Amino acid sequence: MTVTGTVVFDIDGVLADGRHREHFLATSPKDWASFFALLSDDGPIETGIERLRDMSASNRCVLLSGRPERTRAETLAWLAAHGVGQLPLYLRPDRDYRPAPQFKAEVLAGLGGPEAVGLVIDDDERVVAALRVAGYRVEHFTG
DSSP states (O other): OOOSSEEEEOSBTTTEEOGGGGGGGSSSSOOHHHHHHTGGGOEEOHHHHHHHHHHHTTSOEEEEEEEEGGGHHHHHHHHHHTTOOOOOEEEEOTTOOSOHHHHHHHHHHHTTGGGTEEEEEEOOHHHHHHHHHTTOOEEEOOO
């Protein structure tokens, strides 16, 4: 499938299954350090990875994640281990605690906004809703 403009893929919930880490966020305060410490153990979401491979064949694809920048090495290693080619990877700056929709909208604006971004694929309903309101074409990934 060819899309006009850049195709943007989320990682968690689209390519990587991090449900085994979610219990760290059920505590108060949330245990973000433990949550991110185990991201290398995430399983692959094969349908998402296949979709990325298919889209990469005829589109410019990039990865956009709310993971903090300090997880870049682990994230790149995980992507390589699961057959995801080298793509531009946008991560949240360390100590950036804005909501995911706000962070992702800012990155997408930097990529040229709705005119330059042809499709965003994300699993987070809040991100999907906010980006649609901002004029982006967004696919709500459900596996």
